[in-house]
């Protein structure tokens with residue numbers, strides 16, 4: 717029997733996440749500060765995840781979750797959640813990307 721796991725482990729860490737799992741994690745761990753919904757308004761400090769999806773690459777999102785800038789309000793989630801959870805969060809955030817100006821809630 718072939719194992720799908722072999723193919724998946726060949727991908728970079730941040731590409732292997734499960735966006736559905738990431739959505740659940742985002743609601744639990746991130747929504748206190750961030751707007752984590754797919755239709756989050758574009759804002760900063762802290763940015764909505766829909767905004768982050770537009771202006772950050774997956775690599776950048778991954779590193780900002782695992783190693784946020786010190787002396788900012790973002791907790792060091794990477795020390796609490798395991799790498800797989802961070803991958804899931806990156807997959808979820810990246811899945812929110814849509815063209816700027818696209819109608820909200822139309823998918």
Ligand code: HEC
Nearest residue numbers: 745746749761762777780781784785788789790791793805
């Ligand atoms: C206690 C509030 C708080 C919580 C909880 C929190 N964040 Fe943040 N986050 C911030 C703030 C404030 C910033 C903006 C300052 C900065 O960039 O360090 C930020 C920045 C970020 C950025 C970088 C945005 C950018 O483009 O510069 C990402 C990505 C991010 N958070 C993801 C997450 C994820 C994923 C979680 C949940 C696992 C989370 N945050 C939980 C407050 C929070």
